[in-house]
Amino acid sequence: MSWQxxxxxxxxxxxxxxxHLTEKLVTxxxxxxxxxxxxxxxxxxxxxxxxxxxxxxxxxxxxxDWDRVRQAVLGVDVIFHLAAxxxxxxxxxAPLSYIHTNVEGTLNVLQAAREYGTxxxxxxSTSEVYGTAQYVPIDEKHPLxxxxxxxxxxxxxxxxxxxxxxxxxxxxVVVRPFNTFGPRQSARAVIPTIITQCLAGQxxxxxxxxxxxxxxFVTNTVDGFLRAATAPAIxxxxxxxxxxxxxxxxxxxxxxxxxxxxxxxxESEEQRLRPEKSEVNRLLADNTLAHTLLNxxxxxxxxxxxxxxxxxxxxxxxxxxxxxxxx
Numbered sequence: 001m002s003w004q005x006x007x008x009x010x011x012x013x014x015x016x017x018x019x020h021l022t023e024k025l026v027t028x029x030x031x032x033x034x035x036x037x038x039x040x041x042x043x044x045x046x047x048x049x050x051x052x053x054x055x056x057x058x059x060x061x062x063x064x065d066w067d068r069v070r071q072a073v074l075g076v077d078v079i080f081h082l083a084a085x086x087x088x089x090x091x092x093x094a095p096l097s098y099i100h101t102n103v104e105g106t107l108n109v110l111q112a113a114r115e116y117g118t119x120x121x122x123x124x125s126t127s128e129v130y131g132t133a134q135y136v137p138i139d140e141k142h143p144l145x146x147x148x149x150x151x152x153x154x155x156x157x158x159x160x161x162x163x164x165x166x167x168x169x170x171x172x173v174v175v176r177p178f179n180t181f182g183p184r185q186s187a188r189a190v191i192p193t194i195i196t197q198c199l200a201g202q203x204x205x206x207x208x209x210x211x212x213x214x215x216x217f218v219t220n221t222v223d224g225f226l227r228a229a230t231a232p233a234i235x236x237x238x239x240x241x242x243x244x245x246x247x248x249x250x251x252x253x254x255x256x257x258x259x260x261x262x263x264x265x266x267e268s269e270e271q272r273l274r275p276e277k278s279e280v281n282r283l284l285a286d287n288t289l290a291h292t293l294l295n296x297x298x299x300x301x302x303x304x305x306x307x308x309x310x311x312x313x314x315x316x317x318x319x320x321x322x323x324x325x326x327x
């Protein structure tokens with residue numbers, strides 16, 4: 001499918017993954033409506049500093065607002081639904097916010113897509129819905145476990161997407177990224193947390209060092225989204241986007257320290273620890289289905305992605321507060 005002449009909506013377009021996806025769609029020829037969260041300053045997140053800002057329609061609104069979502073969906077061929085609350089620690093403090101944004105917001109998108117007959121909806125899931133791996137690598141048949149309010153809200157959103165496909169034939173594809181990282185990611189995530197402390201010359205303060213994650217550079221994830229929007233015969237499918245490589249948080253910190261400031265050490269800080277039963281201890285993707293259905297595989301390695309991310313953070317360190325625990 002060529003993107004030329006295609007009208008596309010990206011929700012959550014001002015965020016980390018959303019901004020990269022939006023820019024890629026613009027350079028691929030799509031007419032892009034970029035839905036960003038309305039705020040009093042009129043800012044559009046990372047899109048404000050994008051060189052492509054004037055080549056897209058920036059559309060401010062709230063994913064919880066049914067009327068505004070309907071306006072956003074009108075006239076588009078494909079929806080990439082990324083708008084979500086994502087921080088796990090904050091979900092312990094404000095779980096209802098996650099229901100409103102992640103569940104009700106997804107319902108609004110699905111209802112509008114159904115009403116207007118949108119050709120395809122790409123719904124964004126997360127590997128957190130799997131919880132601690134019961135077996136590895138984790139394929140799409142792995143049980144879902146809501147080990148945090150965030151994970152539970154995303155399970156609810158995923159199941160709504162599934163139900164609209166099964167009940168109404170809504171053309172939904174669920175894309176399930178594992179731990180995406182790269183330029184523009186906030187300090188709520190572990191990789192920018194580690195890198196910014198290293199660049200500031202601080203010892204690295206983290207929570208639990210033993211959990212493992214499957215890290216995937218943002219351009220790999222964006223490529224998976226684009227393929228999910230164009231591949232034939234995948235409506236109703238849920239597809240993992242992961243690297244098939246796991247690394248512990250402690251090992252990850254050591255890699256970054258060696259790439260930035262080898263004299264630093266790692267410290268465990270109690271406030272950064274998650275409740276014991278809520279911590280997801282192991283994630284490792286099986287991306288066989290993505291390879292089979294999308295002809296997709298990650299092309300940027302962990303180390304190469306870290307190098308790119310370090311360079312970007314060196315040039316944008318003023319946007320971060322190294323050492324602060326960002327919930």
